[in-house]
Amino acid sequence: MKHSIHNRLGRLALALLASASLASFATGVARAAPQVELQRLTWPEIRDAVRAGYDTIIIPVGGTEQSGPYIAVGKHNVRAEALADRIARSLGNALVAPVIAYVPEGGLSPRTSHMRFPGTITVSPAVFEGLLRSAADSFRVQGFHTVAFIADHGGYVSQLREVATSLDKAWSGSGAHTLYVASYYNVVGGAYADALRARGLGDDVGKHAELSDTSLMLAVDPSMVREQALRSAPKPTTADGVYGGDPRPATAELGKIGVDMQVNEAVAEIRKAQGR
Secondary structure (H helix, E strand, O other), rough: OOOHHHHHHHHHHHHHHHHHHHHHHHHHHOOOOOEEHHOOOHHHHHHHHHHHOOOEEEEEEOOOOOOOOOOOHHHHHHHHHHHHHHHHHOOOEEEEEOEOOOOOOOOOOOOOOHHHHHOEEEOOHHHHHHHHHHHHHHHHHHOOOOEEEEEEHHHHHHHHHHHHHHHHHHHHOOOEEOOOOOOHHHHHHOOOOOOOHOOOHHHHOEEEEEEEHHHHHHHHHHHOOHHHHHOOOOOHHHHHOOOOOOOOOOOOOHHHHHHHHHHHHHHHHHHHHHOO
């Protein structure tokens, strides 16, 4: 009898310890700059996170492309990951998938769009869509209830939206949902561009590798910008891979305005989609 009681007490202690561990994980994620990147967690940590209520996964979609002479080709990947981390921490119930760095960037023969410049990597639209679907389905079967895509590059936005919409319909009745977080990308050409224009910088705002793009990168990771060369250069043109606007007045302070907008808008959109 004594042995049986000891066994029951031991099992109860283990159950309480496991429960405390999950509560500790959830509290740690909510409070203190958690490790939200999936690739830096072990599988038991991911399992416990999902059980503790971390049922949202953010899939950042970047791209490896030229961004003018003064921004490194991994701009979208570095930025998407950093901002996805901030979004996840703000949500308090989300993890971040590895960045999708291989996206459609132009033709190979002849070389078109960004593929005209060294360092750009492209994949076909079919490969890209298949990758998105497979990644999202991987997380669905693991217990994530919300799969949220963010896009740091406009070239594939329509495909990403179509895939997210299609998957959400296919998952109907499963308890899982997917969405394309449109506000993350749209705010750059919208409210952020308006904020720069209000500061008298409208002539410098363009579409690619110009003032807004360079400022965002300086705010997220200045090591990705060749700032000394940028400041001493003549105004770059489309031949240099800069489309519209002058990047030379860019600053991290201006970039922080846009970064904060992107994070805040994305958090609000995801919470609204989840009814929170």
